[in-house]
């Protein structure tokens with residue numbers, strides 16, 4: 001019983017299959033305490049909401065004013081902040097966004113992939129950007145400042161600042177700037 005409790009409180013993961021970890025997210029006082037305890041760092045006014053799946057929480061850093069909504073998947077290698085997931089201030093996450101800095105090794109054809117171990121590369125989501133519903137960000141990617149990732153995109157390469165990317169794999173469809181968005 002105590003070892004299960006200790007596992008839920010200290011293992012670097014928050015997920016629906018560790019049910020206590022979600023109950024704590026429903027109430028402000030326990031959420032603020034618990035998200036600070038689990039993540040490498042989390043800024044002011046940021047919230048981890050129930051029904052997220054966060055693996056390797058001690059390799060995840062989140063800035064100020066970021067809501068991590070239900071359905072979000074953030075997957076990093078535990079104890080590897082150098083290759084972790086960094087979400088800067090004021091990033092907007094749509095529903096069911098998935099961000100992976102860790103992935104399986106697969107190149108040795110003599111070993112089943114599930115036994116080959118993992119590899120990880122830092123993911124950086126820069127301030128003010130927006131990741132649309134169901135988008136997937138792959139290991140090693142940087143999303144630029146105020147960039148937009150369109151709904152359903154799979155991002156495999158870096159995205160420059162102030163650009164909209166869309167599709168699978170995601171490509172630049174628009175550059176945001178002075179002459180853009182005449183509706184303003």
Ligand SMILES: CC(C)(COP(=O)(O)OP(=O)(O)OC[C@H]1O[C@@H](n2cnc3c(N)ncnc32)[C@H](O)[C@@H]1OP(=O)(O)O)[C@@H](O)C(=O)NCCC(=O)NCCS
Pocket residue numbers: 093094095131132133148149150151152153164166167173
């Ligand atoms: C990226 C987005 C903001 C672009 O909106 P927009 O500037 O109005 O762009 P448009 O609708 O004019 O589309 C421009 C082009 O991109 C394409 N496009 C837009 N969204 C796309 C998507 N998700 N995937 C692939 N292509 C897309 C359009 O088909 C269009 O192509 P065309 O020029 O060949 O006709 C919007 O499509 C989007 O994905 N929003 C995210 C919504 C969301 O996640 N909401 C959750 C709330 S947080």
